[in-house]
Amino acid sequence: MTTSLVFYAVLGVLSTAFAFVCNWRLFVGGISDRVSVLEGLYYFFGLVSLCLGWYFNVRYVHHYGHNASYINYVKALFSNWASDSAAQDYTIVNLVLLPLWTIVDGRRRGLRVPWIFFVMSLFTSLAFSMAMYLAFVERQIRYNRAESAASRTAQPQL
Numbered sequence: 319m320t321t322s323l324v325f326y327a328v329l330g331v332l333s334t335a336f337a338f339v340c341n342w343r344l345f346v347g348g349i350s351d352r353v354s355v356l357e358g359l360y361y362f363f364g365l366v367s368l369c370l371g372w373y374f375n376v377r378y379v380h381h382y383g384h385n386a387s388y389i390n391y392v393k394a395l396f397s398n399w400a401s402d403s404a405a406q407d408y409t410i411v412n413l414v415l416l417p418l419w420t421i422v423d424g425r426r427r428g429l430r431v432p433w434i435f436f437v438m439s440l441f442t443s444l445a446f447s448m449a450m451y452l453a454f455v456e457r458q459i460r461y462n463r464a465e466s467a468a469s470r471t472a473q474p475q476l
Contacts, residue, residue, distance in 0.1 A: 323379055327441075330438065333434055333437045337450060344461050354456060356456050357456040362448025363445070364445065367445035371442070371445070378394075389390075408444065411450075412439055416439060416448065420433070421433050424451070424455070428462060429454055435450060
C-alpha cells in the first residue's frame with residue numbers, strides 16, 4: 319500500500335462519512351429506518367464498483383510505481399479509440415453532469431450538502447458516488463412521504 323493510495327482511501331472514507339453525517343436525519347428516528355430493496359441494490363452495486371475500482375487502481379499504482387500519477391492515469395484512459403470514447407464519456411459525466419445533477423436535483427429533493435457526492439466521486443469511484451446519491455434520494459423520498467403523512471395527521475380536520 320502506498321502513501322497516495324492511503325491518502326485517497328482516507329479522503330474517500332471521509333467524504334462518504336460526511337454525506338451520511340450531513341443527512342443523518344434520513345437514517346435515524348424511525349421515519350425511514352428500513353432499507354428498501356431499491357436502496358439496498360444501490361448500496362450493493364455501489365460497493366461492488368468501489369471494490370472493483372480500487373482493485374484496478376491498486377494494480378495501476380503497483381504496476382507503474384513512481385510514474386503512477388493522476389495525469390498519467392488520465393493519459394492512460396485515452397490510449398486507443400475505444401478507450402478514448404469511454405474516457406470522454408466518463409470525464410464528462412464525472413466532471414460536468416454528476417455535479418450538476420446531484421447539486422440541482424439534491425437541493426430540490428431536500429438532501430443536505432448534495433455537492434459531496436461529486437467530491438466523493440473523486441476519491442472513490444463514479445459508480446459508487448452515483449449509487450450513494452441514488453440511495454440517499456430513495457431514502458429522502460421515503461422520508462418526505464413519511465413527514466408529509468405525519469403532518470397531515472397532526473393537523474385537525476375541519
